[in-house]
Amino acid sequence: MNLEPRTLTVLLSLQLLTLGLALPLLTGLRGNATMRWAQGSLWAQLGTWAVVVLVGHPLPLPALILGYGLGGLSFVLALRALQGWLGPRPGMKWAWALWLLAAPLLVLGQPYPKLQQAGLNLWLALLQGLVVLGAWAPAPKAHESSRRWRTLLALPLLPLMGLSLWRAFIGWTDPVAYPALTGSHPVAQAYLVLSGLAASFAALAFMSAWRGEAEGRLRHQAKTDSLTQLSNRRAFQQRGAEMLAVARRHREPLALYLLDVDHFKQINDIHGHISGDEALGLLARLLKQVVRPGDCVARLGGEEFAVLLARTEGQGVEAVDARLRTALGVEAERELGFALDFSAGWALLRHGDRSVEDILRRADVGLYAAKNGGRGRLCAEPSLMPAPAP
Ligand SMILES: Nc1nc2c(ncn2[C@@H]2O[C@H](COP(=O)(O)OP(=O)(O)OP(=O)(O)O)[C@@H](O)[C@H]2O)c(=O)[nH]1
Numbered sequence: 001m002n003l004e005p006r007t008l009t010v011l012l013s014l015q016l017l018t019l020g021l022a023l024p025l026l027t028g029l030r031g032n033a034t035m036r037w038a039q040g041s042l043w044a045q046l047g048t049w050a051v052v053v054l055v056g057h058p059l060p061l062p063a064l065i066l067g068y069g070l071g072g073l074s075f076v077l078a079l080r081a082l083q084g085w086l087g088p089r090p091g092m093k094w095a096w097a098l099w100l101l102a103a104p105l106l107v108l109g110q111p112y113p114k115l116q117q118a119g120l121n122l123w124l125a126l127l128q129g130l131v132v133l134g135a136w137a138p139a140p141k142a143h144e145s146s147r148r149w150r151t152l153l154a155l156p157l158l159p160l161m162g163l164s165l166w167r168a169f170i171g172w173t174d175p176v177a178y179p180a181l182t183g184s185h186p187v188a189q190a191y192l193v194l195s196g197l198a199a200s201f202a203a204l205a206f207m208s209a210w211r212g213e214a215e216g217r218l219r220h221q222a223k224t225d226s227l228t229q230l231s232n233r234r235a236f237q238q239r240g241a242e243m244l245a246v247a248r249r250h251r252e253p254l255a256l257y258l259l260d261v262d263h264f265k266q267i268n269d270i271h272g273h274i275s276g277d278e279a280l281g282l283l284a285r286l287l288k289q290v291v292r293p294g295d296c297v298a299r300l301g302g303e304e305f306a307v308l309l310a311r312t313e314g315q316g317v318e319a320v321d322a323r324l325r326t327a328l329g330v331e332a333e334r335e336l337g338f339a340l341d342f343s344a345g346w347a348l349l350r351h352g353d354r355s356v357e358d359i360l361r362r363a364d365v366g367l368y369a370a371k372n373g374g375r376g377r378l379c380a381e382p383s384l385m386p387a388p389a390p
Contacts, residue, residue, distance in 0.1 A: 016046035034084030044074035086139035117171025125164035153205035156198035228284035236298035240356030259344035261303035343370035
């Protein structure tokens with residue numbers, strides 16, 4: 001099969017144009033920043049082939065610089081998009097530095113075609129390799145499902161990288177037989193066909209990454225209280241079920257600490273709703289600070305918060321309560337300009353408890369006792385209260 005190089009480059013340009021238009025249409029014209037890097041990568045790739053199609057063979061130096069510059073840029077932008085979706089990528093700085101090398105390589109390499117052809121293809125292979133590395137390097141925060149689209153992006157780049165290295169080798173050893181992309185050498189044809197496949201796979205991978213990102217955001221929102229960024233009631237129940245199972249398996253104590261701001265309606269009425277929101281934000285922040293990292297802190301609703309304290313008994317709960325009251329005593333006056341107090345109740349996991357709701361019900365009885373006892377205090381569930389003196 002002999003594929004005419006010009007037809008191939010025109011088809012490749014049309015394919016990239018279609019993908020370049022389809023992505024913003026599917027993901028929204030404004031999109032998010034990461035998607036814009038990804039779209040930029042496809043457009044830069046289109047730019048390369050458009051230069052080849054529009055200028056024709058042989059490409060003068062400025063067109064070569066523009067074509068290679070855009071081609072290299074498309075790999076750098078793809079890596080930058082990966083960084084947006086997966087977190088810091090190895091080789092990001094190297095990719096930018098390599099990209100800047102294109103023009104000097106082309107200008108200074110003019111008198112040495114052997115060196116130039118080998119150097120430019122090596123340069124391309126390195127950039128392609130950095131994208132492969134960026135796709136496959138560990139990304140601890142990425143969702144498990146990202147493996148599929150990362151593979152989709154990286155896999156077609158491997159043969160492309162192989163072809164770049166091959167072209168570098170031929171360019172160095174036999175410059176006369178060099179497979180220029182505007183010629184009909186089978187290696188050049190394979191490179192063009194593979195470039196088209198890689199672009200299609202990249203576009204699919206970008207779409208998948210974008211969808212995964214949106215799903216991750218929704219998952220986070222479904223579990224998080226938007227005002228305080230703490231877990232919401234549903235996440236508290238889910239995490240609570242896990243903590244309950246662990247506590248049972250290891251026969252460890254588990255405590256539930258429940259608190260409710262005192263006279264919060266008055267705070268809203270006197271200082272305004274925004275100050276009320278700030279007060280809830282402050283309480284949430286301090287609550288996070290006074291417990292251990294593995295404990296589950298949640299806003300159950302309104303001005304009510306709960307914490308599941310792993311491996312904790314009564315003394316531990318009292319210590320947390322004391323630390324929170326001390327911190328709030330200082331910070332509320334300083335940050336809000338008024339005092340903030342709360343009542344709290346607590347309960348321990350018991351043998352017959354089936355869910356966190358069972359412990360929560362008993363902690364609520366303690367909280368009710370604290371409110372009735374004059375507020376601003378901590379009370380245990382009735383069965384944990386010290387027996388009255390005879
Ligand atoms: N600013 C703000 N206020 C809220 C929010 N959620 C609930 N509230 C208000 O919290 C107040 C709770 O009032 P109450 O249930 O009477 O409780 P309280 O005034 O704290 O009284 P006690 O609990 O008995 O000390 C209501 O006025 C709610 O409108 C919120 O997200 N932000």
